[in-house]
């Protein structure tokens with residue numbers, strides 16, 4: 001564990017977090033999955049705004065859900081003004 | 094394609110965090126950090142976020158986070174701020190991020206001390222209205238009549254919710270605000286504003302908790318908005334003693350609309366709901382007379 005330069009000896013070492021929790025793929029928690037109807041989507045990005053996992057990617061101008069992290073909370077389906085997100089049963093592979 | 098978003102696009106909350114599905118406290122952190130920016134350090138006592146942050150060395154936020162004992166958040170943050178200033182860093186914003194247990198109850202003494210000294214820190218309480226991390230025990234933030242593991246079979250919590258904002262106001266601090274994640278733009282605006290103010294600032298976030306409030310994970314945003322639209326939770330700012338409602342809601346929805354969507358209020362009778370409506374109406378008389 002790293003010590004800060006000015007740390008006196010014998011004090012407890014300070015643990016500095018250097019890795020992201022993004023290593024933790026929470027998509028496996030999901031029992032239902034959101035599906036966006038690309039035809040009906042108006043690109044308002046309200047789903048992005050309210051996703052508690054911050055896993056809706058809007059860089060391309062259309063919302064893309066990262067299924068590696070989506071926990072299937074269904075908030076996006078609830079808030080979508082165009083009503084174009086449907087929650088479907090996740091099937092075991 | 095460039096898109097215009099109503100809140101900043103840059104993200105300081107990483108996916109992969111350990112919150113329950115639909116957690117209001119993660120949305121709260123997401124919006125708070127959008128308002129605060131990267132030059133921030135968080136101090137977190139025992140609360141849900143102790144877990145959500147992740148086991149070290151992994152971390153789910155893009156700023157440093159210091160874990161501290163339950164009762165000491167405001168004291169730890171005061172020391173951290175003094176240390177940064179001693180090192181010549183006046184810029185980094187020190188932010189306490191604590192739950193209602195660590196604020197209303199266990200951390201109240203340290204909080205009062207830091208507010209009294211007008212320490213230059215921002216204290217944030219994400220208030221999910223019970224000790225959720227340890228399994229839904231009643232806290233000073235639990236509303237009257239709400240079911241918790243420690244108020245079962247008694248018609249819910251016997252005591253009213255502690256009026257913490259008034260306790261803070263009695264400390265004559267420069268800034269107090271209330272926010273809730275149903276209104277992200279309001280949240281980002283208030284955190285940005287709080288960052289620019291010197292002295293002790295306090296923000297309380299009403300934070301829906303699906304397992305603790307016993308509601309569907311998809312209802313988090315709806316309930317957060319309903320809390321405001323029914324007047325159960327008022328959005329306001331108190332700047333140097335001047336009180337201002339952030340949203341006037343002249344036509345409030347019936348409080349029952351908010352209560353009936355939550356399993357923790359399932360046992361309420363119609364008479365209970367009428368009583369709770371009266372409490373909300375009385376609170377609004379006070380708010381309106383002040384603004």
Ligand code: SF4
Nearest residue numbers: 041042044045047080
């Ligand atoms: S909320 Fe609905 S309409 Fe808006 S971007 Fe998301 S999926 Fe598309």
Ligand code: SF4
Nearest residue numbers: 051070071073074076
């Ligand atoms: S279901 Fe929940 S976690 Fe998944 S993309 Fe929608 S809001 Fe995000």
